[in-house]
């Protein structure tokens with residue numbers, strides 16, 4: 001596997017990471033050049049033969065930046081048949097509200113766990129604690145559930161949903177094979193080495209039911225099967241040795257946290 005075939009640099013405009021994968025959405029996390037100026041996550045575009053898919057929706061309250069980025073990447077909003085949500089956090093899910101209001105044919109795929117919480121009007125996994133924000137919250141339309149092991153398809157590309165809880169209770173990653181490469185959309189489970197900070201993991205908080213023991217198990221499982229390219233929910237992607245190093249460093253970080261038993265009962269904003 002040649003890492004030269006991957007472009008993991010944070011360009012100021014949408015960029016082709018490799019083959020059918022484009023990096024089209026980025027918030028202000030990590031002080032990388034942002035497309036939206038907001039706290040949105042990375043949004044990736046997966047181009048298929050018949051239709052295209054977004055991985056995560058970002059947080060943008062308007063469709064403009066995402067629509068522009070999709071067009072710059074050579075696709076069009078009408079081609080986006082599905083959005084695959086890694087977890088319910090607002091910076092990954094909220095963009096789907098405005099998107100489905102304008103493009104009602106787009107199906108938003110979210111885990112059965114995330115969907116159950118949303119349907120129960122329990123917005124902890126979204127990250128909402130303020131009663132006023134909870135009262136105002138609008139759940140995106142066209143949600144449909146996947147569960148662990150389910151196939152997600154963007155023909156000719158096939159992906160599988162892997163359950164890796166720890167950062168949140170509903171953290172899922174998507175693994176697929178493209179042109180002989182093992183491709184992994186890791187959401188906030190493994191953000192990895194970013195600049196001078198090694199092994200970035202998702203923010204831990206009891207509000208969204210973070211669990212360090214689960215997190216360690218999830219990363220140990222990921223470490224057994226390191227992908228060729230890791231596309232995280234924030235920060236730069238990783239290819240080859242950088243992907244392996246990033247996953248190992250995430251695991252090291254969680255193991256260090258696990259040495260503090262008091263983190264077993266995390267208060268909000270740990």
Ligand SMILES: [Fe+2]
Nearest residue numbers: 089188202203
């Ligand atoms: Fe998150």
